[in-house]
Amino acid sequence: MNENVRASTRNVAIVGPYLSGKTTLLESLLSVTGAITRKGSVRDGNTVGDSAAEARDRQMSVEVSAASTEYEGVRFTFVDCPGSVEFAQETYNALMGVDAAVVVCEPANDNNENGLRQKVLTLAPLFKFLDDWEIPHLVFINKMDRVSNNFMDMLHALKAVSKRPLVPHQYPIIQDEQLTGFIDLVSEQAYQYHSGAPADPIPLPASLKAQEQAARAEMLEELANFDDHLLEELLEEIEPPQEEILQDLKLELGADLVVPVFCGVADRDFGVRPLLEALLREAPEPQDTAQRRGLGATAETPIAQVLKTYYTPQGGKLSLVRVWQGKLTDGIVLNGTRAGGIYRLLGQQQNSINEAEAGEIVALSRLDGVKTGDTISANGQATELPKADILRPVYALAIAPEKRNDEVKLSAALTKLLEEDPSLMWEQHGDTHEVILWGQGEIHLQVALDRLRRKYNLPMGTHLPQVPYKETIRKPAASVHGRYKHQSGGHGQFGDVYLDIKPLGRGEGFNFSEKIVGGVVPKQYIPGVEVGVKEFLVHGPLGFPVVDVAVTLTNGSYHTVDSSEQAFKQAARLAMQTGMTQCEPTLLEPIASIEVNTPSEFTSKVMQLVSGRRGQILGYEGRSDWSGWDKLIAYLPQAEMQNFIVELRSLTLGVGSFQWQYHHLQEVPDKLAERVLATGSNGNGNR
Incomplete structure (x- = not known):
């Protein structure tokens, strides 16, 4: 095994909320490292990430995009992940195969405490996933040129949604409400930004000396919680060497004990080079990640895991994989299937290579029968690696081909669609005889329907699913x-x-x-x-x-x-x-048992939402594994579930979620039953 290749590789996910600027950051990273000569923009629809037609139509990420580049002799593979909660499955699947993640966020428009709280609350589920899986991560506060927020206020607001301590790695220099540079808190060197060029060292502004000292002290105190020697130095007022601070940052980031925080403006390249330097210097190396997954550092048997499946118009099936150990060579047989070509990706651009070493993320073609999350190996006997749980669907549409002759093609197309996106589900309902497509929300299903039309020439008609009413006698x-x-x-x-x-x-x-x-x-x-x-x-x-x-x-x-x-x-x-x-026949409706998860500050509103939809609240309690969150248990008529997730997310800044399962049948209230029977509908206007 080539240890030099492993040590010169980094796999980094770019994650964060919708509109935080993740795809713009990727574009800047690729520009700074020389992978592209001209930066695109999301607005113009010409970025490396978000290259799918469905993403460009909506100017938002709807699937994972991988891009490989080199910087100072190290191969970086960046994985740009969707920010919308409706595409969280894509993000979670990809995170299982990276060495570190950069969490991109943006400051609030003012220094109002509630505004900051609401801004960072959208990060809570992502931080929870990263912390649960002990995935090392950094924070990049983007768009620092748009507002004059107090950096430390933003930092402290972020701490409220992270189990791991956040430590400032930089302090911004803001003059006349404009971001002009930053101070490196390790070296205490100040720098001035230049668009499209590296920052220049400048003297540390005297007006920021006190703030810089306070931020640096906070960083050192957090690091000292994990390093007794550093703690002794601080107690004895001994200035720790820079090398010791950097070593602590590397060790504690690699063990997911601290979260370093950076800032900048991605679309002007501000802060991008220091972020790259930190990833180069402090992010864990692939062999360290493999060891945490329980894989041998020198094992030769090739083992990989599928992070994402694509069906491309030109090349057919493409599997994005993390190589955990061994080496993949052209024509290798994995899990009994001979792989086609091996490729490094730059968005939709595929660059063919002959082999991929352990630690790399590459794409393999024609891995038939292999699904996202699967562990694949040369002998087909590798222990299954951990993978992200599949999110339960919460929104549904009944679908039917616009052309009746296309019905025979639908099942095969849906099967491929679910291979690309495991958080989709479809069923042929036994009572209503409808084909029902389930997903994570309205946009999620619209993207899936766009793919059916574009990739498989299957334009679909849709309507709300019929409620599977039953009847009984009194x-x-x-x-x-x-x-x-x-x-x-x-x-x-x-x-x-x-x-x-x-x-x-x-x-x-x-x-x-x-x-x-x-x-x-x-x-x-x-x-x-x-x-x-x-x-x-x-x-x-x-x-x-x-x-x-x-x-x-x-x-x-x-x-x-x-x-x-x-x-x-x-x-x-x-x-x-x-x-x-x-x-005396009477109408019955299906009742679901639901479990709603919400930040505690929204619990009363969520209870009103459930009650307003004829729900029966059975109780609620604090979530044992989520500080500041509640779990609400209730019964909810299935007829009231169709847009429940839409309203729930609206009430909870997009972070509320629920799971459901069928529980029992219950008599429909007389007035509603009369309306259903009089209109000959299922309560949603469909029969």
């Missing part, structure tokens, strides 16, 4: 008579039955029995009676499947020549048609 009916007699020349048809119909307890389903005495209905015809009853219950008197009903065959008669199983089936249907209307 009272019994005894000795309901059904007779079927038909004569059409030759043998006739004759069947004659008496049925008892009664309601069962909720959730008991359907029960059929018989109490025939003296053979008045021969045994060979009784199965026909049961089939007739079941067929009727598929579409009850209110128009929906019937549940929680018991039917007993008590009497009947037959004809020795004209009776048949088919005739008794028809007789049973006639009896059910007569009897069910006597049993």
